[in-house]
Amino acid sequence: MKKIHRAISTTKSSYSCVIPLRLFGNTEIEDAAVEYNNTKRKLALIAETDSSVLAEGFHHLHSQDSRSLVLTRLHSEADARGFQEIFEETKGINWLLLGDSTFPELLRHIYLPVDNKVVITKADADPLSATFWQAYQAAPSLEQKVLPVGRWRRRYSGDLPPGVNQSDSAPSDSPGERMEDEYFSVKTITKRLTFGVARLPQGSIMLQRRDLTGLHLRCTTVENPPYTFLEYRSGGRVDVLGFIGSLFRHLKEVTNFTSDCHRVKDGGFGMVSDGEWTGMVGEVHRGEADIIVANLDLTLKRSAVVDFLIGVGQNQYVAIMKRPEKGDEMWTGYVKEFEQNVWIVLPFFVLTSILCAYFALRFHYSECTNVLSEAAITVIGFLLGQGSPLLPTQISLRILFLTILLFHVVLLAHYTSDLVSSLAAGPSLSKFSSLQDVAKDPKLQLGYTRETSLHDYLRDSSVEAIRQIWLSNRDKNFVSLTGSLHEGLERVLKGNYVFMKTEMAIHYNYGQDCRIYILPSAYFPGLYTIAVAKGSPFRHVFNKIILDARASGLLDKWMKAAVPKLADCSALSTSAIELNLVLVTFLVLGMAVLVSLGIFLLEYCVAKSKSFRGESGETPGRSRMVNNYMIK
Structure with missing residues (x-):
């Protein structure tokens, strides 16, 4: 020495x-x-x-x-x-x-x-x-x-x-x-x-001190496929499987420590509520657990109370909503072919055509009565593909009638093409493509799982429309939030509800489910990883093992095994038309029959009354006008 x-x-x-x-x-x-x-x-x-x-x-x-x-x-x-x-x-x-x-x-x-x-x-x-x-x-x-x-x-x-x-x-x-x-x-x-x-x-x-024999860690986790699957054991203990579970087992095998895992009591990842940390972050912060085995998003607030390991993957959040189905269009299936503006303009065109026909007939046949009703029946008949007993010889009437018939061809072509394709292949996809579109529709609610980082992402978003969604949820006391992914799906399938979750979780759990529609836009990209107690002496060793696993391709292997391919829900499929799709048609036809029957009874009573008084029930004006057309 x-x-x-x-x-x-x-x-x-x-x-x-x-x-x-x-x-x-x-x-x-x-x-x-x-x-x-x-x-x-x-x-x-x-x-x-x-x-x-x-x-x-x-x-x-x-x-x-x-x-x-x-x-x-x-x-x-x-x-x-x-x-x-x-x-x-x-x-x-x-x-x-x-x-x-x-x-x-x-x-x-x-x-x-x-x-x-x-x-x-x-x-x-x-x-x-x-x-x-x-x-x-x-x-x-x-x-x-x-x-x-x-x-x-x-x-x-x-x-x-x-x-x-x-x-x-x-x-x-x-x-x-x-x-x-x-x-x-x-x-x-x-x-x-x-x-x-x-x-x-x-x-x-x-970084080479990998022998942790004798060390026993308490881990807290949550079930969130494909990141974590839980197998329940006696005494409230669970075994963690899935992508994160594979990584955790690898850490245990390399360093030789043991562990007891339990499901987090409140089921949350962790956020600040009333000044206290909740979820898994709260358990580690209070000393009730030593390590979080889940896909915990790296956020600045969480890093103040726990230590994150090196990021093992990247998250981004997507939104899902119910995919339009045939049954959803029971009352709108025959009017959705045109937008609201078209339906507003259409009556004006019909009224204008009737008035033009009325004045044309009135000008050429001033002696005839009931010209207005005749003009209305003729125009409506043309629009519905029906002919007329009138034979117009005047150029003005011919031009008018040809214009109405041409309009009928164009209108019918657009309407029937959309209607037929909708009945055969099902309704078109949702018009929503982003959270901004969701925010514009007051009928839609946006929800997510409680006690996740998404709560802070929405609140602190720089996009005003997205932040307004969070403010709307706050005003409603966050009733749109759910306790799990499956609860979110149930609410999505009931309609008028949009649910947000990590892209990997959505693809794994519902990537094969064509009942839902995944909005194309993704939000809030970031890293996720395992977290340990603040100041934990093991974080450097664990980080080195994770880096070695990434370099060897183990992380990619576990990741690919966790996520299946998405189903091709765009493929065309045909099915028999159900009753609820044509029920509206039957109701309209039934109402038309009842109205016709009522008018018939009314006309019958009027005709009987005139017959009792000795009056003729013929309409001279129409007879003369038809006869004049025939003569000419």
Whole structure:
């Protein structure tokens, strides 16, 4: 150990040490780079001091960046207490403890979490060499793991030129001696330093601590296919399947921890309600669970109370509504062929045509009576495809009648083509394509699952029309919100209801259901992932495992297995016409029969009355006008 201490210069202006910061996961600094300067204050070096000097010197460390290193002695219980006092009050500091063979016993009562940045040196039997060790434990109650991570020698082999690295399979560090790679708990690389040769860890030590044996995590989850499926066990426990479930099982297999999962009590993901966090986020925040196993959206508010792991997928929200069906058009099936404006204009055209026919007939046959009724019957007959006993010989009447007949052809062509296609292939798709269209229709309600991030997305939207939807729901006390996706579908199928959910959930659960229509526009894209308790020491290890799973293609494999292909609901299909589609026709025909019967009875009574008084029931005006046409 004295040989290591001799490598430290004792001049007042600066200190230097042969400790490479590569040990701590910093790949930018590879050689002896522990320096302390009163102006830069980047690093603090405290060596061969008692605990009081260590505490005083630590106050000079203003910046806790990754290049900072605290170097101290670990030879006695007093050294261990001094280290523990400061270590528990700081996060992210690189520590190098200069210890001896007693260091495992001195550290045994100090909780060193998985994400600690502590390395211990222990002198070997050879006074010119030392071994680097790591110590960590998965939980305070578990046994501390003390494992070798590297080795340093004051002299180096002559076959290693300056600046040349050797791989893990390189020859031993000194002639006649070989240290097997399996001896170290991390991947190593041999490198020549300014003062000797070292076997150094490849990458971060912290990210390679994957043995969490004995750790038991409490997980909270919610059923949300295809992300999570729940299989219920005794005692309220559940097994999590699905895409997120596969990822969680992978984390358990790699790190060897155990878990007990339960369904979140209120069934929500988590939002702030009356100043308190609800859902899974609330359970982790209150310490009732350690990890959220679900597709939790990454939001700024949630990140204040939980730590998100690296995003495992991208979400975007889509809206669904009931697809138009034949049965929905029982009362509108025979009027929807034209828009409202067309139906408004059509009576004006009919009235105008009747008036034109009336004046034309009146002008040419001034002696005839009942010209108005004759003009109305003729025009309406033309529009309905009926002929007329009148034979117009005047050019003006011919032009008028031809115009009405031409209008009848165009009108009938458009009307019957739409009607026939609708009866044969079903109604056309919904006219709604975005939330803005939904907001314009006062009959429609928009809903979503309670306690999801979508609540905040709608409220904070920069699009005024979308924000008005949230305000409308608030004014109605959010009665349109549902407790689950299936409840949302039930309300959608009842009509006049639009439901929003993540695109992946909609495609998986209802991508084969042609009863619903998915609006083409998508909203609020963002990442989702698993979350752990704030400050959890496992987040770095879990993140590294997720990155490895993504690089190996496991995430894509699980994702593709979770989402089926969408059904082609645009394919034409025919079916027998149901009674409700023609019921309106029968009702109209029935009413026409009743009206005709009523008119017939009225005419019969009038004719009988005239016959009783000895009057003729013939209409002379019409008879003369028809006879005149026939003669001409």
